[in-house]
Amino acid sequence: MRSRPKMEAHNNTTIERLKNATWYFFDLDDTLHEFRKASSAAVDATLRLILQNHAHHELSSGEPLTIAELKAEYLKILKTGTSAAFVDGKTSHEYRAERFQGVMNAFGIDCTEQQMQVLLDTYETAIMQNLQLKEGAISLLRTLKHQGKSIAIITEGPQDSQERTVGALGLEPYFDRLITTNKLGVAKIDGLFGRALEMIDVKSKEVVMVGDSWDRDVVPALEAGIKCVWFAEKDEGGERMVALGGEEKRVILVNSLGRLQSMILEAQD
Template sequence: MGMAGKLEAVRTYRGRLAAASWVGFDLDDTLHEFRSASSTASKTVFVTISGRHGIPTTQLQDQYTVILRELTSHAFSDGRTSHDYRRERFVALLEAFSVPVESEFIQDLLALYESSLKASLRLKTGAANLLQKLISLGKKIVVVTEGPQDAQEWTIANLSIAPYIDYLVTTNKFGATKTTGLFSLVLKHLNIDSNEIVFIGDNLKRDIEPATEEGILCIYLAENEGSWTGDGPFWVKELAEIETLLETRGRVER
């Protein structure tokens, strides 16, 4: 796509953003640095287990990666709480190394993980400004995320962005994943057409592609990709770039 085509695409996205009544966001690694925070929290757990049972942290981390892959394939759509999921993973981790599972130790690991996660939470650069800008333009904001309802409510509260969010959609609450119809359910629940919302996410397979299949215009947060060529979904490398697409309008009271 040439420069003229890219400029036309920018005009299209600017127009759709201006017209949209809703803007949707993925949560983890779109609005906040989830991978970094969860990695830090997990490492505190590994260090604690290692100190008590002498298992190298590298082995614990490798096994935990396998456990995550096996136990999160349903994308948290079966209705359990975050503590249920974490307890299941920690028990599986200990059992993988033939370590006796002690209820009190598991509770200690759960508390340690949550306290470390809370201390590590960080908004993405530009997230707060973008949310404030959207609010000033009268947009409604929906977060569509794969995760336990309680954990995502906790995350939004601890990131101090709850006042900006009009509705939180989780796979846990709706009983569907992003790749098995969640975006369709979102449109029905909000009682809107696909052209009334623009969605922003960081994962092509689980955010951009399924939302696009429902006719939703998407913006791909591609922090680690090259520059946008003009093909496929509109790419930005940081959330601040989306502000440049927003037309200046008068402030609208909510």
């Protein structure tokens, strides 16, 4: 991770940057909605079903299988399996099936195609039921559209699941483009932002990127020449000066989408 220097107050350059942008790029998961919470609820529901279906399954030690062991294995698989950030074009159901099959394989549990389909349906139902927008998301997007800005979602994830998420959250009216790593076959850290600029035919200096991940949103967007807003809910507002490629780059930092909206409105005054 790149170092994050001391916070500075916002200045007039920052306000002009927000005002002059013609496009705003947004990350989706954990920027516009509470993905981690929804995904965690879906994983828990699915693992509980696996345990329920195999309640009498014993480990090699003779001890009964527990939900904690299933979840630990799932998290291990998730950590090692998403480094490529969904660039191989598979559907969300294929990714999920691989993960849950991997968990069951680790404990010697057999699973038929029909049983796997039930698990996938359980996950899908649970994640849709637990989707929740970040506070202030719709109001911010409405403000940007009212000002005539174009908006794109730039996200790492399967195309099909991100389309379902955008639809379920009611975000479709506010976005002009949905660009995923899954569709283009390139991760954010490997050039997705440059590809997005080419697809949309816009210059980097005309874009502001908003995302929650320093490493997968802010740094690669900066490397593509895009101005950035880092959405860090547990941090303070302000700015960061970052040394990147021999240059000092200024990053806007906000701890709420409402704060970003206020800054954008201030820029228009």
